[in-house]
Amino acid sequence: MAEPTHYPELSFESRMGSVEFRVAEQAHIVVDDRICADCSTRGCVVACPANLFVPTAAGGILFNYEQCFECGTCYLVCNEEGAISWSYPEGGHGVVFHRS
Amino acid sequence: MSNVATPAFGAPDFDAVVVGAGPAGSAAALELARAGRRVCLVERGPYPGAKNMYGGVVYGRILDTLLPNWWEEAPVQRWVTRRQTMILTETAATTLDVRNEAWGRPPYNGATAYRPDFDAWLAQKAVDAGAVLVCSTTVTGLLREDGRPDGKVVGVRTDRPDGDLTAKVVVACDGVNSFLAKEAGLYPTVDPANYTVGVKETIALPRDVIDERFGVRGDHGVDIEILGCTGDVPGGGFVYTNLDTVAVGLVLSLPELSRGDQRPEQLLARLKAHPAVAPLVEGGDVKEYSAHVIPEAGFDMMPELVGDGILVAGDAAAMCLAAGIWLEGVNFAIGAGAAAGRTAARAVQRDDTSAAGLAGYRARLESSFVLADHRRLRDAPHLVMGELAQQKMPRVVNGVVEELFTVTNPDPKPRLRTILRRQMKRHGVKWRDAVKDGLRAARTFG
């Protein structure tokens, strides 16, 4: 498809900046990146709509829960049993949609 | 989440606890409250709808019996009077364009709406009928009779201090990830191939610009479903008009998305840059980006709907109808939630909320559109997500249309059947496969 011409595509930071997150103190998703080290597929990296799974130079995964849509994509595509401990944030916290 | 012990003494706090104040949960709580049952509706968001996103069109016919004249007060953005189905290749588009002014008058057909508005409105109806709504509270597990892991469900544990809520029946309306249905053992397996993820931008544009770009007036709006716009990932796209925003998004199959090299927002940027879509959506500020998973496989992925002391409704039971030209989940959730609420109310009255006492739920759904449509259309998600519909059909359709309308003087016009044969050959479509899928589609949709 043609590249956008007149209107430059939004940066990822401004894209995520359009979303309200009431960040909880406690992480609702925990990634055990010792298990990720053995993972050959790394589906979470490309599929997470919030781009929260960042491969590290050491071959692991850096994960931050703060700007998470709580969608479930990551645990559904995850390749290795036990790599992702997934739950919902504490009530009242996490993503808050207004116009979706 | 774990099975935790129940408090041993005393009457349950409520007749019913409904988990999740989405469309399914609010409909269930509304029917329970109307039947005079004591019902608590628990929602983890700070308000109903805060966690929920969709395309967005709500089909309101299911509300006619629940809330007569709902259209006079529902928080609607625009009434859909124009529907398009667009079939894209990288540079071409073929569009079926339908208008119907009757859809813009009572009793209406589809309406665009923001879920935080719509879900909060519907939940308020349940509250008005007598339900107790508790927000900002996440249910973390099921309570079982005598604390036995396979005991009857007798309530839920929440993340509030002293947050156990006991009830004669639990209605799980906790959406696509339904940890409650899974904990209750109602889902035999969870296969990522049954799920898609939806991403969407809500883009602000002045109201008159939207009217002009989409060719509508007043409170009328447009619904566009798009095929052939997701690269190598099976899926589809959509554009919807709100009053002063436009929603543009994609639905993407999880296994192929996670195996590919394009991220969701990159695929969305490609759709937004397509010559048939760019003039509709360009220029405005993105007011909100959002993402949510869809249970795509419909009938074939549904869990058991009933357990001892528990019912499952809406996306929690994979009741969203995602079949290409249709993307309907809100109406199915309301239909199922209302049926669950009525079943639960009867069971409480008869003092039998065991699986046997709740079995009427499935029968209610079988005799309504909820399971009738899903059963008949069970092949549709597979057809629409297959290679023929996703990759080859858009090329053949646009190739045929291009040849049909490209004037080739001084050569004479080719015959349609010559064009069709040539295009099918070019894009590797075998007659045998086309006929096979065609028949399957005719059986499914016909």
Ligand SMILES: Cc1cc2nc3c(=O)[nH]c(=O)nc-3n(C[C@H](O)[C@H](O)[C@H](O)COP(=O)(O)OP(=O)(O)OC[C@H]3O[C@@H](n4cnc5c(N)ncnc54)[C@H](O)[C@@H]3O)c2cc1C
């Ligand atoms: C991209 C996309 C486009 C779509 N387009 C359309 C469309 O145009 N039209 C249409 O009709 N449908 C559409 N759908 C489908 C529709 O959104 C769903 O089918 C519908 O929302 C299902 O309603 P529900 O009540 O079952 O679940 P949900 O709407 O998901 O509600 C579940 C509720 O439960 C709450 N909850 C979950 N877990 C807990 C817990 N542990 N404790 C407390 N609360 C909890 C959640 O916060 C949420 O409010 C679309 C979906 C997506 C993702």
Ligand code: SF4
């Ligand atoms: S798919 Fe799972 S195991 Fe692999 S990198 Fe991602 S989180 Fe780790």
Ligand code: SF4
């Ligand atoms: S739940 Fe969704 S948004 Fe959150 S980390 Fe997982 S894939 Fe990313």
